[in-house]
Amino acid sequence: MLILGGTTEANQLADRLALNPAYHVTTSRAGVTTDRQKVSGNERLGGFGGIEGLIEYLKTNTIDIVIDATHPFAATITEHAWAACQKVKIPHLILQRPAWEKEESDRWIDVPDMQSAQDYLRSLENSLTVFLTTGQKELNGFTVLKKHTFVARMIEPPATETKAFNLKIILQRGPFSIHDETQLIKENKIDLIVSKNSGGSATSAKIIAARKLNIPVLMIARPSLPPVQVKTTIEDCLEWLGTLS
Numbered sequence: 001m002l003i004l005g006g007t008t009e010a011n012q013l014a015d016r017l018a019l020n021p022a023y024h025v026t027t028s029r030a031g032v033t034t035d036r037q038k039v040s041g042n043e044r045l046g047g048f049g050g051i052e053g054l055i056e057y058l059k060t061n062t063i064d065i066v067i068d069a070t071h072p073f074a075a076t077i078t079e080h081a082w083a084a085c086q087k088v089k090i091p092h093l094i095l096q097r098p099a100w101e102k103e104e105s106d107r108w109i110d111v112p113d114m115q116s117a118q119d120y121l122r123s124l125e126n127s128l129t130v131f132l133t134t135g136q137k138e139l140n141g142f143t144v145l146k147k148h149t150f151v152a153r154m155i156e157p158p159a160t161e162t163k164a165f166n167l168k169i170i171l172q173r174g175p176f177s178i179h180d181e182t183q184l185i186k187e188n189k190i191d192l193i194v195s196k197n198s199g200g201s202a203t204s205a206k207i208i209a210a211r212k213l214n215i216p217v218l219m220i221a222r223p224s225l226p227p228v229q230v231k232t233t234i235e236d237c238l239e240w241l242g243t244l245s
Contacts (some may be wrong), residue, residue: 001065002058003027004081005039008058008202012234014040017019023241026061030077047077049222054084056231063088066245067237069095073196075223082226091244094230095237097199099222100207114138117194119220121145128191133206134220135196143167151188174202180210190211194218220232 001017002198003010005027018040031045048054052084058066070080078094085092088172102108111117114134118141132142136159143164144148153170162169184190185206193210195203197219205234211215231237 001025001067002061004066004068004070004077005029006074007071008200009070009234011037011039013069013095013237015233016238021238025177030074038237046190046227048080051080051083051087054080054089056106058084058088058090063138064090066090066092067095068092071094071127072099072198072222077216078223085098092228093237093240094225094228096225096230096232098232099197099199100219102206102219103211106207107214108219109216110219110221111167114141114220114224117147117220118142118145120218121144121148122196124148129189131188131193131206133203134196139167143150151184151190155185158167176203177206178205178208178212181205182213185209185213190215192216196220197222214239 001023003014003025005011005014006029008026014025014027017025026044027041027042028038028044030047048057057063064082066085070076070077081092087090107121111120120143122145123129127147127149127152129149130142131152132139136154136156137156139152139162143166146166149166151168151170153172155171155173157171170184173223193206193215195206195217206219228239231240
């Protein structure tokens, strides 16, 4: 079995499957960060080289099942996994944590994608201090908006040095407490938060803190999924695996 990982859910699934000798599991991670948690079973790092590379890997390693437990915004590997499994004709499941749901007192501004979030900020007349929690890949698309000041939180420093004068970088790894997020928002005088709707508990404290402080959140929707069965819990995933045997 191949688990496409890099998430807490992927690690938890690997831990559970390690208890069953019927499964020979390899967890693959993109290797974006150097600070990685140990996973049960075998592990591989790095990409596959596109759809054809993944097809070759599945064939060479006689993979019988693929479970895509990547981040909800890892759209490329999710599409590649679907295409490769269709080609090789093996069972394929997506394990994805539920998205956050808007509560009545939330001030969410819903946008469909990253570009729309940048366009929204570009359209504003007033200058804002923005808490950016979307990761380092999208930094430049925001910092070119010179009228705004950005406070960006990420796990590791940007791969390429940024000289943006309107950017403050905070290096932190979740989970974060509501108290910590509240203090960060207050100390940096945050006017608005930009967040992907990643779901899960590790980074949900910022959403709760924003609710308590009446701070608007520019919420980026998840990319659409290919036509694959989706489970949202480890137990449901294990139950699905049981139907294959």
